Amino acid sequence: MTTAIENPAESALDPPPQAPHDAELPPRHVATDALARLFRPIRRHLVGCAILSTLGSAAGFAPYIAVAEIARVALASTELASVSATLWTWTWIGMIGAGLRLVLVFASSRLGHYADARTLHDLRVRMIRQLGSLPLGWFRASGSGAVKKRMTTDLEDMHLIIAHALGELVGAATAITVGLGYLLFVDWRMALVTAGVLLVMVVAYRIAMRSMSTHMNRLLTAEERISAASIEYADGIAVVKAFGTGGRILERFNTAVRQHTAALGAWAAETRYSTALSRLCSAEVTVLGVVTIAGLIFVHNGHLAMAELIPFLVVGVGLPTSIDPAIQGSLGVRKGRVAAGNVDELLSRPPLPEPVRPASPQGHQIELDRVTFSYDGVTNAVADVTATLAPGTITALVGPSGAGKSTIASLLPRFYDVTDGAIRIGGTDIRDIPTTELLSSMSLVFQDVMLLRDTVRENIRIGRPLATDEEVQAAARAARIHEVITRLPDGYDTVLGDGGGLSGGERQRLTIARAILSGAPVVILDEATASLDPDGETAVQAALAELAVGKTVIVIAHRLHTISAADQILVLDDGQLAERGSHEQLLARNGRYARMWEAQLHGRSA
């Protein structure tokens, strides 16, 4: 989740910028290693960029030093003519320095952007390839939000580090070093006074940032609750309005807002002095005041000539302006390091292994041979399940929630690979079938129906891109959805949004049409959990019957009456196969299935 947490005192005091919070941070050494690995191909560019930025920044100080020296020399001399050569020399040094700075900073920025474009191009290509080769189960477990974040925000943060933050940080550090070095050369006591003000600022800043991480968890939790309550309220607005149940959601929302405000307030109270001090010390007027007072005391005591005060007024007062870019740069580097850790983690995930010696299935009989699978390597979600699913038959997977039905269904298209045992299609282990061949032999009709933002026609045609319009319509007719489509504003050319314009049952029939058109011999179907109206239910059942003809069909069933005609029913319990048989056989057995059937008949859950 992206957060908009800012330093609480920001409105009043404009405190330090936001750093990546600890909740986001992978271990520091892991992220640093990742950064080194990902930047290896452009390390020469980065070194070049840093050197150019250092030289540019150093050259950029020449005009300030020149102005200070011209004033110092002019003030110290009684006759200007005698020092005119020196004054001209400093004038030239200042002008050349300013010119050089422009050229060097421009060159550094170009080099940084060139390296950035190259790296991001390579990373995008590698990431897309990697996404194409990762097990589908990873996408299910991670969610599209995480994938999107890596492809966008994380890459943007890496752009920041290569093209901006590194140059800014090195440039600002150089400016501070050169400036302080020059001031030390002029007068070490006054230089220490100037450095002292900056040091107080840095320490105060660090104190303010340290307490940020302490409060971050509370703030993040509150933000998540606010966001969840808002989504819950918006999603359920119809129910809220119809049944007036909005009060409880609003109460949760208000509580979360109160917690957020309290956490923000606590942070603001704790950091108010450090933030104010940090801002105070970084203000030019503060440095000017301290330098002038200290300088005049030194002049008064005879430790400093009046002319030597000039460099501190010109160069010293300008130093705080370099602190902010240095802080921004270091935050950019920190964020980039976190992003690099995330990108590297994605790139180093083991891809779904492709077969060394690919083989093709002979027929479409599915055999589950002592299939065992564990998500976490500790508990088995499916254990020792053996069954044969013949072509032209329907097999229903039933059982209580968490019994392992979806897990078995997701092992078939290799969303995950079995931990033990094997799954064979047409006598060939699915791990020996090339992934594209395996997936094209299956139609997956899941509950979270995936409709693309495209026309109805193209949505059906996905399964067979070269199908003619007549074939698309025939599939739609078979799936009992043709009539519905012709009633849409543009018929088959109507562009679908996120399923907009179609009911749940209609969306499911559209995906059934897609599966019918694709003609894949294996069909894996997750039956809708939400009840459809009787007409919709009849239409879906009829569409499924069309789809099933001559195929090996696996149905994850939630309502038993919809699968009572299945050829075999596998009853799962806690990942194990508890019973198997036809509806009649299982009822006669009077075991678990019979109890589930009874319970559903009487509207209770098993």
Ligand SMILES: Nc1ncnc2c1ncn2[C@@H]1O[C@H](COP(=O)(O)OP(=O)(O)OP(=O)(O)O)[C@@H](O)[C@H]1O
């Ligand atoms: N991505 C996952 N990571 C870890 N554990 C999981 C994951 N998906 C499912 N599980 C666990 O595996 C077990 C079997 O879950 P599965 O979803 O296969 O059951 P199910 O019978 O399909 O349940 P439901 O009818 O509620 O969908 C459960 O204990 C579940 O918590």
